Amino acid sequence: MHRRSIEIHPPTLLLDREKCMQNIGKMAGKAAARGLALRPHCKTHQSAVIGEWMRESGIGSITVSSFRMAIYFAAAGWKDILVAFPFVPTGLCDLEELSAKARISILLDHPSATAFLKKLSHPVDFYVDVDTGYGRTGIPAEEPASVEELLKAASLCKNLTFRGFYCHAGHSYHAQNREEKDVIHRKAMKDLARLKGEFSHYQPIALYGDTPNCSIQEDFQGADVLTPGNFVLYDLMQFLAGNCSAGEIAVLMACPVAGVYPARRQVVVHGGAVHFSKESMRLDGQEIFGLAVGREGRQWDALQGQTRITGLSQEHGIVSGPEEWIRGIRIGDLLHLYPIHSCLTVSLMKEYRTLEGERIPTMHLKA
Amino acid sequence: MHRRSIEIHPPTLLLDREKCMQNIGKMAGKAAARGLALRPHCKTHQSAVIGEWMRESGIGSITVSSFRMAIYFAAAGWKDILVAFPFVPTGLCDLEELSAKARISILLDHPSATAFLKKLSHPVDFYVDVDTGYGRTGIPAEEPASVEELLKAASLCKNLTFRGFYCHAGHSYHAQNREEKDVIHRKAMKDLARLKGEFSHYQPIALYGDTPNCSIQEDFQGADVLTPGNFVLYDLMQFLAGNCSAGEIAVLMACPVAGVYPARRQVVVHGGAVHFSKESMRLDGQEIFGLAVGREGRQWDALQGQTRITGLSQEHGIVSGPEEWIRGIRIGDLLHLYPIHSCLTVSLMKEYRTLEGERIPTMHLKA
Numbered sequence: 173m174h175r176r177s178i179e180i181h182p183p184t185l186l187l188d189r190e191k192c193m194q195n196i197g198k199m200a201g202k203a204a205a206r207g208l209a210l211r212p213h214c215k216t217h218q219s220a221v222i223g224e225w226m227r228e229s230g231i232g233s234i235t236v237s238s239f240r241m242a243i244y245f246a247a248a249g250w251k252d253i254l255v256a257f258p259f260v261p262t263g264l265c266d267l268e269e270l271s272a273k274a275r276i277s278i279l280l281d282h283p284s285a286t287a288f289l290k291k292l293s294h295p296v297d298f299y300v301d302v303d304t305g306y307g308r309t310g311i312p313a314e315e316p317a318s319v320e321e322l323l324k325a326a327s328l329c330k331n332l333t334f335r336g337f338y339c340h341a342g343h344s345y346h347a348q349n350r351e352e353k354d355v356i357h358r359k360a361m362k363d364l365a366r367l368k369g370e371f372s373h374y375q376p377i378a379l380y381g382d383t384p385n386c387s388i389q390e391d392f393q394g395a396d397v398l399t400p401g402n403f404v405l406y407d408l409m410q411f412l413a414g415n416c417s418a419g420e421i422a423v424l425m426a427c428p429v430a431g432v433y434p435a436r437r438q439v440v441v442h443g444g445a446v447h448f449s450k451e452s453m454r455l456d457g458q459e460i461f462g463l464a465v466g467r468e469g470r471q472w473d474a475l476q477g478q479t480r481i482t483g484l485s486q487e488h489g490i491v492s493g494p495e496e497w498i499r500g501i502r503i504g505d506l507l508h509l510y511p512i513h514s515c516l517t518v519s520l521m522k523e524y525r526t527l528e529g530e531r532i533p534t535m536h537l538k539a
Numbered sequence: 540m541h542r543r544s545i546e547i548h549p550p551t552l553l554l555d556r557e558k559c560m561q562n563i564g565k566m567a568g569k570a571a572a573r574g575l576a577l578r579p580h581c582k583t584h585q586s587a588v589i590g591e592w593m594r595e596s597g598i599g600s601i602t603v604s605s606f607r608m609a610i611y612f613a614a615a616g617w618k619d620i621l622v623a624f625p626f627v628p629t630g631l632c633d634l635e636e637l638s639a640k641a642r643i644s645i646l647l648d649h650p651s652a653t654a655f656l657k658k659l660s661h662p663v664d665f666y667v668d669v670d671t672g673y674g675r676t677g678i679p680a681e682e683p684a685s686v687e688e689l690l691k692a693a694s695l696c697k698n699l700t701f702r703g704f705y706c707h708a709g710h711s712y713h714a715q716n717r718e719e720k721d722v723i724h725r726k727a728m729k730d731l732a733r734l735k736g737e738f739s740h741y742q743p744i745a746l747y748g749d750t751p752n753c754s755i756q757e758d759f760q761g762a763d764v765l766t767p768g769n770f771v772l773y774d775l776m777q778f779l780a781g782n783c784s785a786g787e788i789a790v791l792m793a794c795p796v797a798g799v800y801p802a803r804r805q806v807v808v809h810g811g812a813v814h815f816s817k818e819s820m821r822l823d824g825q826e827i828f829g830l831a832v833g834r835e836g837r838q839w840d841a842l843q844g845q846t847r848i849t850g851l852s853q854e855h856g857i858v859s860g861p862e863e864w865i866r867g868i869r870i871g872d873l874l875h876l877y878p879i880h881s882c883l884t885v886s887l888m889k890e891y892r893t894l895e896g897e898r899i900p901t902m903h904l905k906a
Contacts, residue, residue, distance in 0.1 A: 258797040261871035430625040504628035
């Protein structure tokens with residue numbers, strides 16, 4: 173908490189550039205040590221500037237979650253982009269435009285989508301989206317016949333080339349303990365290895381990765397490329413799930429105090445659902461939307477686990493904490509709070525401010 | 540559901556202009572019939588264009604939730620703006636700038652904030668934020684001595700004038716039934732009337748209103764001005780709470796289908812947490828993030844209560860529905876879905892598309 177730090181006025185998303193670069197370097201090193209490529213997902217940071225930091229770590233290909241995001245990063249000079257979302261026919265014009273100037277890969281999980289891809293003007297790669305148990309999108313890994321059917325339909329599309337399999341084992345986010353995480357990971361690795369074997373005449377590669385698995389697992393046999401995204405910034409969700417240390421979280425929200433209510437041990441900050449998002453977690457049985465963290469100059473390592481955002485309305489954040497904490501808080505003070513889910517908070521905040529005061533825009537902020 | 544409506548590509552926020560104008564007209568009529576002024580909150584629609592529709596209904600003063608929003612609407616020509624958020628000292632520069640060109644009102648709930656308001660360059664009005672039971676911000680209505688203390692501190696601030704009381708009885712959103720709603724409303728009316736009496740030498744007025752109370756209550760004795768916001772668009776939250784009809788909801792999301800999974804009776808649309816927000820509700824014990832609605836041309840009245848968004852990740856929406864529904868869905872189709880909370884969805888979507896195809900920007904979209 174900072175007294176009257178007037179330089180920060182509305183809720184501000186602070187970024188520790190050093191931590192962010194360390195996170196990128198660590199994951200790049202982990203992939204390289206295993207002979208894996210890293211094609212990080214940019215849906216978390218959503219910023220061409222942070223994209224440059226990735227490039228400085230030797231990264232040459234990226235993953236995005238929409239054509240809109242692909243257009244933004246292509247304009248920033250990226251030449252090898254995977255749009256990791258099942259192809260929607262309405263995106264055909266974007267795909268044509270993008271594939272004219274960059275190597276674009278898409279995901280497919282059903283033959284019907286290929287009907288729209290028959291007359292591509294430029295080469296486009298595709299990966300088969302494989303579901304190893306998450307249950308969101310993808311062909312279940314146990315259905316190679318469906319893969320065969322999709323490949324057959326795709327073979328009728330000029331300029332469309334099968335490159336391999338893509339698996340986002342997002343159920344890793346819901347695993348209750350290390351054992352469950354390991355089971356999810358081992359199944360995904362086994363499924364991908366088997367599919368690569370069954371379709372070996374295509375020489376397919378396997379793309380894999382959500383942040384939990386890429387952060388905590390060591391053995392990635394079955395995968396060739398890692399595609400995590402959140403690790404660049406991390407957040408409270410990753411920390412509380414044991415996927416990073418509190419000190420690795422590279423973003424926090426700085427919010428001014430608007431009201432102090434000692435009787436109910438609550439403070440109201442300017443910082444609501446339009447800043448944090450309404451993503452929540454349960455901690456000790458309590459629904460929380462963020463946790464306070466101590467900041468001393470450039471450092472913010474001391475998580476204040478008892479000081480929590482316990483409610484959010486549109487612009488208001490209700491922060492509940494211990495009596496001794498609330499006694500020290502005044503209207504106009506700044507609270508520093510870790511967001512639950514950095515991807516959503518970044519989307520809402522639209523720009524970062526580094527600890528050095530530099531503004532870093534995202535794709536949501538027009539120049 | 541529309542087959543291959545290629546004109547809509549990414550998730551789009553559709554606005555029925557007629558319904559929106561009807562909602563504005565209905566609330567304006569309700570206030571006028573009771574001799575009350577209407578100072579609608581603009582935090583839901585966040586658009587200068589919709590602000591103009593308000594002006595066409597005879598509305599001359601508005602409410603906003605941040606200085607940033609006040610700056611946006613002042614630039615759009617509004618001359619009487621209440622910033623309905625307890626004054627944060629870091630906003631002083633904005634307040635100075637705004638009050639030079641418009642009549643600005645702020646909220647206060649603690650004497651300490653007045654320390655920053657001693658040397659205002661231009662007249663600023665303030666209302667005492669009163670808590671009648673919501674427990675978010677405000678002086679508890681039962682503590683007139685705290686009001687007295689605040690007024691005393693404020694009297695030392697040149698250019699700062701007390702105008703009355705402001706009450707947002709937001710606990711109306713959590714009321715379980717009509718009786719609970721009535722109890723909340725009657726207490727607020729009684730509290731405001733009593734405070735106006737106790738401080739009658741100031742000739743204070745009372746500002747009141749959240750959308751639930753302003754929509755369903757009839758007797759507003761105790762209040763002078765109504766300040767609801769959500770009623771302009773309404774949403775699923777208001778409908779399921781009985782505060783509007785399904786036909787009065789003036790916005791919906793149009794999302795293209797990216798994947799169809801008949802075995803689990805689910806469809807994945809492009810439309811996730813960065814479009815809808817993660818606001819959820821429980822319906823029949825199930826957590827939902829939106830409900831499907833039938834659209835025939837300009838009409839969208841037929842709520843499909845069994846077809847629900849049951850999961851959201853960043854860009855993916857998982858829609859679960861009955862077997863006969865899923866049999867008719869193809870990749871590339873458009874689904875129409877009511878959002879849970881229009882305020883948050885508007886903030887994320889940044890612009891509307893009317894049924895006539897006109898783009899309507901919000902404050903989040905730079906020109």
